[in-house]
Every structure is written in structure tokens, then in C-alpha cells.
Amino acid sequence: MTNLLEAIQSGRQSKPPRVLLYGVEGIGKSTFGSQAPKPIFIQTEDGLDEIECDRFPLAGTFDEVMAALKTLRDEKHDYQSVVIDSLDWLERLIWDKLCQQYGVESIEKVDGGYARGYTHALSLWREVLDVLNLLRSRGMVVILIAHSKVERFEDPESSPYDRYSPRLHKHAAALVKEWTDAVLFATRKLRTQTEDGGFNRKRTIAHAVGKDGGERVIRAYGSPSCVAKNRYGISEELPLSWSAFVAAMSTN
Template identity: 85%
Template sequence: MLYGVEGIGKSTFGSQAPKPIFIQTEDGLDEIDCDRFPLATKFDDVIAALKSLVSEKHDYETVVIDSLDWLERLVWDKLCQQYGVESIEKVDGGYARGYTHALTLWREVLDLLNVLRSRGMVIVLIAHSKVERFEDPESSPYDRYSPRLHKHAAALIKEWCDAVLFATRKMRTQTEEAGFNRKRTVAHAIGKDGGERVMRAYGSPSCVAKNRYGISEELSLSWPAFMSAMTAN
């Protein structure tokens, strides 16, 4: 899974993977030359696309779901339809049961992805980021970036993935005079075009990330850089 802010290059990363096909749950691929299924507007559209990759002959080597947070909306819509309610909060009488029931639909997606992975396909999951408050039992609470998903779904998908990558820009901070004996800390981008785009494959207080490949350094935001780091470890 690769997550980060809008426009940083997450879909481009997916398009650089070997022979990709996109399952798109949101618009945003107009500038990228890639094969794709029609825009999924229902959860069943996503399942149908995955089942076609499982059952039909093709030469695609990568499937990219873009994006998970928009897919989550389709999951919730499916549950609301099943239970005849207007909100995920009201599914099965409320009390957050809807988010637990949603895991059944998420597992349906992951089961199909497992079939494709067992056949040698690469799975790339794209998500946007959010800032969350993390209550660290060993220190004071702090803010960190995480995938923009409900915590139950996020936990399930993060465990399933071999790598959770955070896409960001290189920044530096410096203290400047703000007048009246006050100072302020200002962030500046490092590099051109708003800052060098990088990804982190390891967790830190600033972001949720992990990998099972032993990658412990910051990487350029590109598929070749990721592959190079994987083979070097």
C-alpha cells in the first residue's frame, strides 16, 4: 500500500509497476496512460473486476486499486443497502457495528487479491493520507500521518500488506523572526516543483509505515527505486 497527500504521484507509482491494470474507484487517471476498468461506482463493480482477472486469460502482471478510501465508501454504501439504512453508523442497530461488518466485505476483496498474488501478480493499493492523534503509551500523544481509512479496515489491510509506504515531500524547517521578540518555525521544500518526492517504508513518530523486505532508508518516489531497495536487502 502506498498512501500520501493528493497529487504527490501515487497513481504514477502504480503505473510504473510491470504491466498494470487499474481498478479505479475515483477519477484522476486522465493524465496517466494506463489500462483500466471503467470507473467503479458500486462495490460489486470492484468485485466483478477482480473476478474477471481471476477467471479470464490476460497478460497483466499488476493490479492497482486506486483508491482504498474511495473503495471504503463503496463498502459502506453496500452495507447501507443491505441493511436498509442511510448511514454506516446505523447498520445493525448502530454502536459502530457497521465498521465491524465492513470487514467481511474487505476480506472478500483481499481473498480475491490473494488468488491473484498466488498467481504471481503484483498488488498495489493506493490511499490518501490523514493526520491522526496517536496515544503512545510510552510517551506523550503526538500527531502522525496514516492511511485515510477507518481504524478497523486500516488494521486489516496493513497486516495483509507486505509493505506500507508513506509518500511525502522532503522538507526542512527553520526558525524566523516574527516581530515583537517572537519567532516562528517555517517549513521549506527541498528540491524543485514543491519539493523532492520521497517515500518511507519504515514506521516513525511522523507516519505509519512498514515493510517485510528490510528497507530502512528513505526512497525516491518511484517503482524502480522500490524494486532496487527490495533486491538490495
């Protein structure tokens, strides 16, 4: 029997990052993915026509997504990053797969209902993450792209408030957020200004900072306004670019 003490590892181990980037439509999430080292996109939604990148044909089923992932796992290639664009559309394919397996029309009716379908969906999510883990172990960066939603957060230490989060069911979101090394929120930098609204009332107006609708940034740390995290000690707001993210990783 192997002595487990002899297998103990120590020190930092540098591995390619696993990144979840989410934000509103058109802010530059796919462009961020295209800036990663030699990327290949697995597209579950149509929207990459204006971006110079290599991509698999648009996946219309969960099985087609898995076929693309397994191709990267099994075939020889020189891609260094894999980008799934997007997770919320992948989730729809996962739900379609479950509905097909159970012969029902809605995820709400899978296995008799009572939200069991969302729990069963986690097994398909884990299939995706298992292959991504293998790709990462072979040196590939993993980038997962999602749209954002506004959710009501019941904070046990304060009053409830709204915040941005990935547009996924809460069970899937929890699994993916735990698996990734960084959850990044892409947004525009805004400046707020309080003005007189008349009748002794004040109103707060948000103004874009910079050109073209506002400077595009990413937040890698959680706050009351958004869900975010990272394992690299990044605590500052960054420009929305892969190079800025990598530079911040290397300096922390």
C-alpha cells in the same frame, strides 16, 4: 493422513509484493502504480485521465469492483500488476453495500448502530483481500493506493502526537496494514529552519527541497510523523518511484 513434518518449508520464498501507498492528493501515487510491471487499474475514483495506463471502467458499486477482480482471477490475461485506486473510495462503496443490505442510510445505523457497521465492513474487505491473494499467488503484484489523513496517536510511552496515516476507518486500516508487505508514505522532502519571530519568539518554517514544490519521496519505515512499515528491511527514504522501491527490496 499426511505427515505434517514432510510439508515443512524452509528458506526465503520470493513472492510479488503487496504494497499500500498513501499520501496527499497530487503527489504521484497513481503514477507510482503505473510504473509497476504491466499494470491494470481498478478505479473507484476519477483521476487517471492524464496517466497512460490500462484500467477498468470507473466502479460505482462494490459489486463492480468485485466483478473486475474476479475477471482478473477467472479470465486469461497478461497483466502482471493490479492497482486499486483508491482504497478510501472503495471503503465508501463497501459502506454503501452494507447500507443497501441493511436498508439504512448510514453506516452508523447498520445492525442497530453502536459502530457494528464498521465491524461488518471487515467481511467485505476480506472478500477483496481473498481475491487479491489469489492473484498474487499467480504472480501478480498488488498495489493499493489511498489518500492520507492526520490522526491523533495516543502513544503509551510518550505524549500524544499527530501523524499521517491512510484515510480509512481504523478497523479497515488495521486489517489492510497487517495484510500488506509494505505500507509506504508518499510525501515531499522538506527542510526546516528556525527564524526570529520577534518579541523573543522563534518560529519554524518548512522549505521545500528541490524543484516543483519539493522532492517527492516515500518512507517505508514508521516514525512519529507517519504510519509505515515493510518486510524487506528498507530503512532509508526513497525517491517516489517503483524502480527505486524494487531496487531497495533487492538490496536488503
